Amino acid sequence: MKRNEFINLCQNYSPYQGNKGHSSLTHKILAEVSSYHDSQTEKLPVIWLETNCSCDNNISIMNTTYPYLDRFLEETIDLLYSNTFMAAQGQDAVNNLKAAANKKAGQFTLVVEGAIPLQEEYNVVFITSQGEVSALEAVKWLGGLAKYVVALGTCASFGGPSAARPNLSQSVAVSEVLDREVINVSGCPVNADWFVGTLAHLLMYGRPELDNRNRPTLFYGYTIHRHCQRRSYFDNGNFAENLGEIECMFSQGCVGPKTRADCPYRKWINVNWPVEANTPCIGCTNPDFPDGSTPFFTPLSENSNE
């Protein structure tokens, strides 16, 4: 309905025509508003593949608030395939995946949760009558059809714990097996806001601005250190002697100075974050996590990995 038509409609149903006119105006407008709302409810079609990961990212995403998970699934994304959430199992689940990949080719967002083992027999996502489908095959197939590819969590973004030494499965980041742009939303696990916010950005404004590690600058633009509430302790050389104390955690192995994430003000589940809990940031969003952060509790300046 055009603006003029809408104004005419309102004028024709003026309340001055009596009580009946008043309620019929509401009735008319509600129908219009409802049809407008329906036309605006396009959601982001998502195919979510789980590979070498602990599935902690999807658990973390279940902790999303405003929107809560149900609203996120209902209003932001159309989750066409997800090992964790879908009701279908077996061949029916595989059929869902094939149907989604065909019907939504060029439109869907591929979310990969986990690293990709180059030793293909070390991760099989499902088995059909035609044989096993490895994580590598599935990611290459779907990655070629997707509009956007989102690497969810540090394993998918950079290898993460799944690729920690000695990395027997030869796990690598999603970006290393795909010849296209991959948006990395790292974290071990990801903070629900980083993932929900990235998908909301894709839906509302398209591709977000990315940093030199292909992460949305919206969440990974600055270091933990820059925004840390305990920065003044660091600047004054006031370091904690133990975990559990209120001073700077650098002495306890905090890698906040080299870690890009917004935990100090984003927080986890709205209530806390590792440094506020009197423990060090272990740099779980970093490309070198965990091997570049271990041994934990060892100051960055003394860590042999640095």
Next chain:
Amino acid sequence: MSQTINFSPVTRLSGLLSVKVVIDDGWIKEANAKGTMFRGYEKIMQGRKVTDAVYLTQRVCGICSLAHGAVGSYLLDELYGSTLSQRAQYLRNIMLVADFLQNHIRHFYFFSLPDFVEFPNRPPWQNQNLVDGRLKPKDNQRLVGHYFDAVKVAQEAHEILALFGGKAPHQHSFVQGGVAVAPTADKINRAQALLANILQFIREKLIPDTELLAQVYNDYFKIGVTPKRLISCGLFKFGEQNQDDFWPRGVINGRQFAQPDVDKIEETVANSWFEEEDGQLEPAPDKPGAYSWTKSV
């Protein structure tokens, strides 16, 4: 006539699973549960400082994260001869319980319920292959509603964990020697309010829903019945040296009760893709007869 069925993927779990079933003359001859993911966590843990254990082992699994971290902490407490304050004992168990609550609520509603309840035919529940739906429409509708209610209470359980643990999953403050966060009045008060919501949900929804399914599907109790041999290795440790179990350990064998003999529990790799070399387990994806990356005990 022998027939092989690959039921894959088994969905709604943490990890990747397929089941291969061999049917012969209407009888199941073989049923192989295949864990199809290998990361090699045992190897990842080797050659690191012991104090890496708590944070790193939590990354084994997202839904039961703290269970791994807690065991790491207990072992380090023993290694360092730590004496745990009463406050640390309580706080640790509050965090562990909060993770359990989150896990159980999500397991029941998100992972199990779609096997019994018909869901709306829209993503992510489209083309649900419910083979034995029995609930009356009214009950079905109520349980679907409770799935959505569970979203918030499971989040609230993890909020309790984050409140004292810094984040969830993979909390930070339940570590060797105790707990890094103090139980201040504001935190206790907030945790109690969150817990009150969770308890209300459990009493008014989770328990009645469990009872309803147990009643409607009561014939399921007779499927695959095994001898009544049950084991508990104890849960929720208290005491200055973690020496007491809030839920006691024990073995029930028929009418007999005994203490578990942990030395008799063995990890085996008979059907797993592992082979022993120089006392170490090495991955062996081509091992004949093996079918899974998971081990058995």
